[in-house]
Amino acid sequence: MKKIILSTVLLLIASLAFSQQPTSFQVQVIGKGKPVIMIPGYSCPGEVWKETAEQLKKNYELHIISIAGFGGTPPIESEHLLQTVKEEIIAYTKNNRLKKPSLIGHSLGAFLTLWIQSQAPDLFGKSICVDGLPFLTAMGKPNTTADDVKKMPQFDKKAVVANFKSLPNEGYIENMTKSMLYQVSDSLRAKAIAKWSFDSDRTTLGSTLVELSTTDLRGELAKIKQPNLVLTSFWGTKETSEKEYNLQYALLKNKTIKVAQAKHFIMYDTPEWFYNEIELFLNAKS
DSSP states (O other), X not given: OXXXXXXXXXXXXXXHHHHTSOSSEXXXXXXXXXXXXXXXXXXXXXXXXXXXXXXXXXXXXXEEEEXXXXXXXXXOOOTTHHHHHHHHHHHHHHHTTOOSOEEEEETHHHHHHHHHHHHSTTTOOOEEEESOOSOGGGTTOTTOOHHHHHTSGGGOHHHHHHHHHHSOSTTHHHHHHXXXXXXXXXXXXXXXXXXXXXXXXXXXXXXXXXXXXXOOOGGGGGXXXXXXXEEEOOBSBHHHXXXXXXXXXXXXXXXXXXXXSSOSOHHHHXXXXXXXXXXXXXXXXX
């Protein structure tokens, strides 16, 4: 009888553990030390952090996220995928008893980093936002509101998803590579990013683009307690970059904004500078 009860308890525990597994992302855990959660940008899998992870894994336990539907990671059905990712990263942190993990997010991953921090300000440690904004659509137009954007026909979710689905496979990588050269300097990197986009689920690409574009986190930044390092790419001039990012991050109290001499994929364009800034920030006393 005792064996039956024990078996039942073990099955229940296993069932509960399984039910708590995230559905909106996969995780690769490498390294030892203080926990750091790394979130990739739009259409990219966790592999985008490969070289950065090599630099950090000696001193940090890295939890590298790959979001469902991006870069070959199997998609899921979700009306609000980014919101689900946000909630499940918070749950993942609690379930795995990670002690004040830092967050590093690139682009869309930086947006998620801010969202996560504002929703659970006491759960996480320092954060690094790599060329990402709390409200992308207001870049250069600070008076824009989420309600304004939702009324714009170009952000109708069904239309955006249909547009992504209509893109022909033939020539996709070649054309996307040309576009990516505006975001990264190296042509091989541009092609790799284009391949990740090609391998992404088209519905996910469309729906997350709309969700990102219609969600304004600027007002939520005041809830964030921990120090944040914000790294921005070069927007024409250093002064322009600093002005735009200070406008977007105005309500984030404990922040340091630094401009990289790089395009959007800062970790690829100026890797040594990037690694050094991360190490200095994470190692500094709060």
